Amino acid sequence: MKVRDIMQTPVKILREDTSLREAAGFFRREMVRGAQVVSEHGFSAGVFSYEELLKALAAGAELSDPISLHVRPMMCSVHPETAVEELKRYGSSFLTVVDGAQILGGIDMMAVDDIIRGGRISSKIPAHAALQDLPEAAFLVDEYWTVRWFNATAAVSCTAEEADVLGKPLSQVLTEAGFGIETDPLDSQSIIIAWRDETRFLPITWSASFPDGSSDRMVLLRNVQEEMLRARELTKLRSLSKELDAIIDSSFDGIFITDGKGRALRINRAYERITGIRAREVLGKTMSELVHEGFYDESVTMKVLQSRRIETIIQKVRDSKTIVVTGNPIFDDDGEIWRVVTNVRDVTELRRLQLELERLAELQNHYRRELDSLRRNINTSPEIIIRSKKMQEVHDQAMRLAQVDSSVLITGESGVGKEVVAGLIHTNSHRHTGPFVKISCAAIPEQLLESELFGYKAGAFTGALRTGKQGVFETANGGTLFLDEIGEMPLALQAKLLRVLQERTIVQVGGVSETPIDVRIIAATNRDLEEMVQTRQFRSDLFYRLNVVPLFIPPLRERQDAVIDFIYHFLGRYNQKYGLNKQIEPEAMDLLITAQWPGNVRQLGNSMERLVVMTKGDVITRADVHKTMHTSDAAQTTCPEPSPGTLREAVERAEKQALALALRNNPGSRAAARTLGVNQSTVVRKARRYGLHMQEYFDASTHR
Structure with missing residues (x-):
């Protein structure tokens, strides 16, 4: 029986401004359970059925509400030639019958249920x-x-x-x-x-x-x-059934399901792919019949039914393919075997994958050794890479400092990882359960820095919050306060900071009472504080108070052997962050390792993130590295080329590099010429000679 034999015709139509009351009366008079809804201009707005009426009333809708608030888009539609038996897979109480763009009628699923059982409920009622x-x-x-x-x-x-x-x-x-x-x-x-x-x-x-x-x-x-x-329970069951179907069919392993008698109920697409056996050949047959017919040499399902436990065997299918099968019994509430679920893997495919993995392992043997070396030197902070003796000394000293509670002054160039080392000290100290609060003295205007450090009382100054505000010293109470860029702190505030370090109390801006604090201070700077003390830019008493235990972090150029570890570290981090799986070819790796990184670890990390995000393929090439370093902030990075054959070549390369750097750091050719101490015409001529596109450099300088 086809849909055209049972559909309601002609098409029943409701306007979208029809009320729920009018729709209910319409369904009753017309003896239908759904209708097409049209707008005031005659365009189709969707479908409104008995199911939508139920949902609206159950949700507390008023009978005067228009049905437009509850219309369902016409997603559930069938063709007139569809078999009636197939309608059960649609999760709707009313279906629209369409042929192309033409709407022919509707289907009442309640009537369909009765038709499948043997007759129309609307035409014959029993006694x-x-x-x-x-x-x-x-x-x-x-x-x-x-x-x-x-x-x-x-x-x-x-x-x-x-x-x-x-x-x-x-x-x-x-x-x-x-x-x-x-x-x-x-x-x-x-x-x-x-x-x-x-x-x-x-x-x-x-x-x-x-x-x-x-x-x-x-x-x-x-x-x-x-x-x-x-209706909700039925929808949930249908959803669970679809979810189970999707899981079974998306499994890479083959799945074979039988009932408690060993009769085949279902196989997934992976099973057909692995064995070459089609579902129509085995479904409905018992495993003993399939073994007898030569589909398999033996059945793991029959073993499971006998032993009532998980069984694994090596099985041969009819085309002599060898597979590994594991049968798992599923028991009902009475302890009887209800289903047997068999997982199937192709041994041939596994062997091929094994050989492929061995080949890849051989190709990447060098990198595996490097990673093993990295793992041997791994420490409590994944951000710290220890390969050089200098960094080992820094790490050991930081771990020793973590055990005491003295102030620490960390020095080093910008980007070497001063904040990371400060975090390492905090994490391994007895204060690790307390807060680790960070503040940059250079990032906050001088007028606001005092209130950020010590907090303020209500009405302390114009714009102050009525409730006042807690400062970072109070926020970090019981933990560690990291004062970055301490060399940028104004002299007036330096005196107040010195008092806090000595007295262990603070006074909020606009307040008079002292508040005791329990905070460890770790300060950091990329400036020479001793020289600043000599020039009276930094208080000597504060310097000596902070510099109880100095900790110097060497620049990346002095620990060149750690670059490869940082590269792999950042590659893994950004692959995970962006859901990618980028690799680096050896030539690109060599270029990154030999580059000079004036911005230290921060610059290297930014460059690696840019490479992971911007490269098109799955492998980062030497060309990608060159392009990134010459079109980004990494343009400051010096990338050595192979040794020149002549002095002239070396001079030309150095000239090109100096010219590129000047173009990158200046907004125009005249400014670049002043930086280099040459005429503007010389800059233009040499840029053309070396193939440097000046506008690209100027654009990069503008957006930097």
């Missing part, structure tokens, strides 16, 4: 006695809505005798039983909705003919909340 056990109140009414019969559930709901019900209008029966009702404006006896207490009931009506030739209307009072609960 009245068969309706007695329905869980819903059922009434037979004539064309005037007079009750001719009702079932036992209706009798309980109405708490009335037969004589008090038969012959009365249904609306009167329900009203006398304590129901509130809403009737159809076009038919005062036609009930749209009924309710009692907090429960809503939606009458479902259809024509019913009986063997004696009589023809009445059957009315069921359906509990809206219970109906929606059943």
Whole structure:
């Protein structure tokens, strides 16, 4: 039977400004469970069905609400030639029948359920006695809505005798039983909705003919909340079924499922791919039959049924392919085997993958050795790479400092990792459970720095919060405060900081009372504080107070052997961050290792992030490295070329490099010429000679 044989025609239509009350009456009069919805201009707006009506009422919608608030887009549609049996896979109570762009009719899924069982529920109703056990109140009414019969559930709901019900209008029966009702404006006896207490009931009506030739209307009072609960449970079951189907079919391993008797129920696509056996060949057959027919030399399922435990065997299929199969028994509540799920792997495929992995391992042997070396030197902070003796000394000293509570002054060039070392000291100290608060003295205006450090009272200055504000010293109480760029702190604040270090108390801006604090101070700078002390730019007493234990971090150029480890570290980090799997070819690695990094680890990290994000392929090439270093902040990086054959070549290369750097750091050719101490025409001529596109450098300088 096809859809065209059972679809409702002509197409029932509702306007989108129709109210829920009018829609319910329309469904009742037309004996349908859904309709096409059109806008005021005649365009299709979707579908409104009995299911949407139930959802709206269950959600507390008013009967006066327009159906436009609850219209479903016309996603569930079928072709008129679709078999009726296939309609069960659609998760909707009403389907639209379409052929191309033309809407032909609709399908009531309740009617479909009955058709599949053997007949239309709207055309044949069994004898009245068969309706007695329905869980819903059922009434037979004539064309005037007079009750001719009702079932036992209706009798309980109405708490009335037969004589008090038969012959009365249904609306009167329900009203006398304590129901509130809403009737159809076009038919005062036609009930749209009924309710009692907090429960809503939606009458479902259809024509019913009986063997004696009589023809009445059957009315069921359906509990809206219970109906929606059943619908949600059915939707959930369908969703779980689809999810399970997707999981089984997406598995790379083959899956073979049998029942407790060894009869094949299902195989996934991977099983067909691995074995070459199609589902139609085995489904419905027992494993003993399949072994007898030569599909397999033996069955792991039969072993599982005998031993009642997990079994694994090497199995040969009919084309002599060898596979590894593992059978897993699934038991029901009575302890009987309900299903046997078998996982299948192709040994041939596994062997091929093994050889491929061995080949890749051989190609990457050098990098594996480097990674092993890195793992041997790994420490509590993944940000610290220890390869050189100098960094080993820094690490050891930091770990020793973590065990004491003295102030620490960390010095070193910008980007060497001063903040990382400070974090290492905090993490390994007894204060590790307390806060680690960081503040840059150079990033905050002088006027605001004091209030950021010490906090302020309400009304301390114009714009201050009414509640006041806590400073970073109080925030870091019980932990560690990292003062970065300490050399940029104004002299006036240096005196207050010295007092805090000596007294271990602070006074908020605008306050008078002292607040005790328990904070460890770690300061850092890339400036020469001793020279600043000599030039009176930094207080000597504060310097000596901070410089109890100095810790110097060498620049990256002095620990060149650590560059490769940083490269792999940043490569792994940004691969994980962006969901990529980039690799680096040896020539590109050599170029990165031999480059000079004036910005130290920070510059190297930024360059690696740019390479991971910007390279098109899965492998970072030497060309990618060259391009990145000459079109980004990495233009400051010096990338040595192979040794020149002549002095002239070396001079030309140095000249080109100096010219590129001047172009990068200046907004125009005249400024670059002043930096280099030559005429502007010389800059233009040599840039053309060396193939340097000046505008690209100037654009990069502008957006830097």
